[in-house]
Amino acid sequence: MTKSEVSQALQRIARGTGIVFIGTVISMFFGFLNRAIIARYFSTSEYGTFNLALTVLSVVLVIVTLGFQNSLPREIAFYKKRKPSRIKELISTAMIIVTLNSVVWMTILILGAEGISRIFNEDGLNLALKIMAFTLPFSALTTTVISVSHGFGRVREKVYFQNIAPPVAFLILILVGILMKFPFTYVFFAYVLSQTVTFLALSIDVRKVKLFEFRFLISLKIAKDLINFSIPLMLTGILGFIMNWTDTLMLGYYISSEVVGIYSAATPLARLITIVLASTSTIYTPIVTTLYAEEKTEAMRRVYQILTKWTFLITLPLFSAMLLFPETIISSLFGNRYVPAALALQILSLGFMFHTFLGLNGLSLIVIGDTNANLISNIFAAVFNIVLNIILIPVYGLDGAALATTISYFIVNILKSYWLYKKTGIHPFSRNYMKSLIISIVLLGLIKILYPKTGDILHVFFTLLLFMGSYFILILLSRSVDIEDIELMKTIEKKFHIPFLGKLLRLIERFVSFTN
Numbered sequence: 001m002t003k004s005e006v007s008q009a010l011q012r013i014a015r016g017t018g019i020v021f022i023g024t025v026i027s028m029f030f031g032f033l034n035r036a037i038i039a040r041y042f043s044t045s046e047y048g049t050f051n052l053a054l055t056v057l058s059v060v061l062v063i064v065t066l067g068f069q070n071s072l073p074r075e076i077a078f079y080k081k082r083k084p085s086r087i088k089e090l091i092s093t094a095m096i097i098v099t100l101n102s103v104v105w106m107t108i109l110i111l112g113a114e115g116i117s118r119i120f121n122e123d124g125l126n127l128a129l130k131i132m133a134f135t136l137p138f139s140a141l142t143t144t145v146i147s148v149s150h151g152f153g154r155v156r157e158k159v160y161f162q163n164i165a166p167p168v169a170f171l172i173l174i175l176v177g178i179l180m181k182f183p184f185t186y187v188f189f190a191y192v193l194s195q196t197v198t199f200l201a202l203s204i205d206v207r208k209v210k211l212f213e214f215r216f217l218i219s220l221k222i223a224k225d226l227i228n229f230s231i232p233l234m235l236t237g238i239l240g241f242i243m244n245w246t247d248t249l250m251l252g253y254y255i256s257s258e259v260v261g262i263y264s265a266a267t268p269l270a271r272l273i274t275i276v277l278a279s280t281s282t283i284y285t286p287i288v289t290t291l292y293a294e295e296k297t298e299a300m301r302r303v304y305q306i307l308t309k310w311t312f313l314i315t316l317p318l319f320s321a322m323l324l325f326p327e328t329i330i331s332s333l334f335g336n337r338y339v340p341a342a343l344a345l346q347i348l349s350l351g352f353m354f355h356t357f358l359g360l361n362g363l364s365l366i367v368i369g370d371t372n373a374n375l376i377s378n379i380f381a382a383v384f385n386i387v388l389n390i391i392l393i394p395v396y397g398l399d400g401a402a403l404a405t406t407i408s409y410f411i412v413n414i415l416k417s418y419w420l421y422k423k424t425g426i427h428p429f430s431r432n433y434m435k436s437l438i439i440s441i442v443l444l445g446l447i448k449i450l451y452p453k454t455g456d457i458l459h460v461f462f463t464l465l466l467f468m469g470s471y472f473i474l475i476l477l478s479r480s481v482d483i484e485d486i487e488l489m490k491t492i493e494k495k496f497h498i499p500f501l502g503k504l505l506r507l508i509e510r511f512v513s514f515t516n
Contacts, residue, residue: 009303012153013287028275037178047264048252050188053132054132063234065237066227068226075090075229076152082293090219092216093226095145106136109133120252124184149211165201174187174190236371243381243409263402274355276311276356300424312433317467323349373416373423384408385405
């Protein structure tokens with residue numbers, strides 16, 4: 001391994017991550033805007049029904065795509081190295097399988113909608129699912145095409161047609177519905193139309209840029225190999241959704257859709273914490289798969305450590321805001337009706353930050369081809385999640401649901417990190433990363449003691465500014481900067497032309513000298 005190999009890999013990941021991050025932020029912004037408008041314009045019960053329908057649809061979508069969204073980027077990267085002549089067959093086979101599977105599951109969901117609505121004692125869910133089921137073919141094919149583009153190391157399709165187009169189209173349609181004073185049912189039709197328009201636009205764009213040429217060609221051998229590799233990932237995805245959405249579904253079962261609506265103010269906020277980690281995952285797979293194919297495990301380990309440290313540092317301000325000022329964050333975005341979800345937001349933020357703290361452990365297991373380790377880890381976590389929700393929700397309500405989810409996240413990430421270390425020796429705990437972690441814990445503790453009460457949004461902003469300023473100074477004084485950090489910052493400066501970054505780099509280099 002050479003430092004240049006690690007730096008080159010990190011720089012490529014950083015360039016792709018920056019673009020995906022911007023797209024994801026835009027997606028999150030419009031996604032929150034959509035949710036906030038629905039939450040404010042309609043009742044908490046109707047908002048809860050929409051979230052229940054979306055949850056069911058998301059679980060079915062994982063089954064429809066068969067785990068291809070995770071397996072295709074890895075498989076295409078391998079095929080490029082070893083079987084380049086068969087990439088077209090791989091893509092066509094995957095597209096045909098997903099198309100057929102989506103039609104089957106669309107039919108199943110329409111026929112089973114009434115039974116699902118009875119399970120949750122929510123009459124409105126019946127019609128919602130029957131309408132939203134028609135998004136399955138379009139959403140599944142959009143996901144598959146974007147996964148193919150990931151395998152070629154592209155992020156453009158994800159940003160335009162996953163991050164931006166669907167939420168923007170949905171927002172426009174929702175605003176039209178509100179202006180026209182359409183009933184709540186219109187929201188579900190708007191969602192279907194937004195997904196349909198997105199797929200049509202993506203299809204036109206793929207043809208225009210000649211990303212790949214679709215042929216009605218299916219290879220039974222490729223289909224068998226792809227499905228065998230992907231099925232554990234599909235099951236892992238289903239278990240992941242169970243772990244992510246059991247709290248929402250069980251709150252609807254044990255209490256009411258109104259409580260689901262209140263809880264749904266905390267869950268999307270907490271998931272924002274993984275935004276940077278998710279952005280790095282898009283370009284991480286093809287680049288690290290290449291290192292793995294070339295048997296450069298040491299380079300993989302170093303890339304993993306530096307990348308995990310950066311995602312932790314970038315995510316820290318957002319996590320701090322949710323942990324220290326949950327009432328202010330929720331009331332500013334959703335209104336005072338949703339403030340009862342403040343403690344749930346704090347609890348959930350710990351679980352999602354722990355995932356960020358340990359890095360892309362699950363995706364790295366996919367890279368090395370060990371999909372079963374992911375599956376076993378998710379089975380344990382999902383079982384614990386269901387049991388804990390059954391025990392905690394009747395006693396503690398939405399706070400119990402949040403605690404069950406957080407404990408499950410701790411379990412699944414510990415297991416995945418253990419398997420990854422056992423198989424490859426890869427872990428995130430470099431010396432400088434641990435110093436950064438200790439500094440952050442101490443500073444957060446001090447702020448909580450000095451500023452025990454929440455304030456307005458301006459108070460939150462200045463407190464976080466003080467926190468990050470102190471954090472940066474302590475990082476410099478403790479010499480917690482790696483040479484790869486400097487090289488990454490130089491790449492970001494060149495790519496995005498950030499004016500102050502050059503001066504910041506010179507300041508860091510004055511404080512820190514690299515002797516290794």
